Amino acid sequence: MEKIPVMINGLPGNVARTMAAAAIVDKRFTIIPYSLTGADIPHDMTNIGSMDFTLVKPDTRDEKIKEILSLYPFFIAIDYTHPTAVNSNARFYVRNNIPFVMGTTGGDREKLKQTLDQGSILAVIAPNMAKQIVGFQAMMAYGARTFPGLFKGFSLKVKESHQQSKADTSGTARAMVGYFNDLGVDFKVDDIQQIRAPEIQEKEWNIPREHLSGHGWHTYTLTADDGSSLFEFTHNINGRDIYVSGTFDAVIFLKEKLLLKEDRKRVFTMIDVLNQA
């Protein structure tokens, strides 16, 4: 198979570094030695393993991209930047006809779709690239749609643990609460228990020490008010390998969609990627 050129944006950030390190040793990809970065990043270059990357800041990127596109006429961008950059990056990709996989969360998601509608490029946009979690969410969404009120009379507890640096509530837990609400359970997103203290994570949750700096553990517990039954769903992710694999699947999916010129849909989700697999 021909190698797919990819540009990994968001260096020197953690997730982008993880993606780049994995892509460098993945024979399916050729890595472009440039990366979009934030205005506040003090460096002009970063390196991962033996590879040097030129960091491209917002004020020079419109000029720089001409040079990049002359060297690499086709590539797919992988975006793991910052919530504040989501919308301007999407506009940049559309303006320059660069298909992209948007793994960055946050930003204005409605505007993001509008930007795509105004252009002619394809994108995979997904707040969670872990295929098994996306699949499980799809199963929950199906349940909520097909059997509304199924868990009426049940109480819910939601506990999630993430690395201390994550300030906001888990987006996956928020989405799951929505499904549980449709299933008849009275529960507010504010009632999600967030664990961020490493000592509790290690001692009470038994999260491996090496993953305290990067993990996402979630448990949803439904208890019948009469004590007759309990349903519990858990998904625990250590590190970021699972997101790498899903992101690369999205790149390959996008490449295939680009070859099929007739497809009219322009924005895809991980559900589309899963359905294709």
Add this chain to the structure above:
Amino acid sequence: MEKIPVMINGLPGNVARTMAAAAIVDKRFTIIPYSLTGADIPHDMTNIGSMDFTLVKPDTRDEKIKEILSLYPFFIAIDYTHPTAVNSNARFYVRNNIPFVMGTTGGDREKLKQTLDQGSILAVIAPNMAKQIVGFQAMMAYGARTFPGLFKGFSLKVKESHQQSKADTSGTARAMVGYFNDLGVDFKVDDIQQIRAPEIQEKEWNIPREHLSGHGWHTYTLTADDGSSLFEFTHNINGRDIYVSGTFDAVIFLKEKLLLKEDRKRVFTMIDVLNQA
């Protein structure tokens, strides 16, 4: 609402007793004071609370049913008898035009459907009447159908605990293993861990002592071979209240279907009951 006359078959068995005790105090039902029973039951009568039931054995039931039908021209049968009685009871219901809810497991399920095809009555047939479990199974079936291979590269562990008197492997666990197989997981029904020892159930599983004689606890654990992720699904049922509620919903569903003469389908499952709700 008009009360629905029901005949609860399987007395003096445990599950039938539970159903009868609940139906007696449920204002939606009138209880018929007869119950089909097995040839080996030494009694002719049994009582539940203040109500006496005549036990009707296989050798006299064809005669006895004429008397019962002359007293109660319409009723719905609830069958919690014995796996060995499933097929002959179904033939008995069809022969006498008695709509029924079959909660008894086992027997020849294929023949059971054929029996219904030969008659003109309606039935709800379901090996599990717990609505939330049935709904969860439907979500798993959807996942297996929509995302085959989603959990490829994962190892599965299945543990189930039931009262000591249950000799066979959990039917729900068997069905779930089928979905996990479709999701890409290599696992055999024989590898299901069955817990039947009350001391382990109480000490290691923390199953309440009062439910050691009647419970169904199941846990399915998927672990990624690289240790990066774990998915775990648990459903723990104490006692039999959850089956009572589902069975009665099935009776009400069946009554409504009988009123709609145009429906051509004759055999329904708990999924149909859930979809209606």
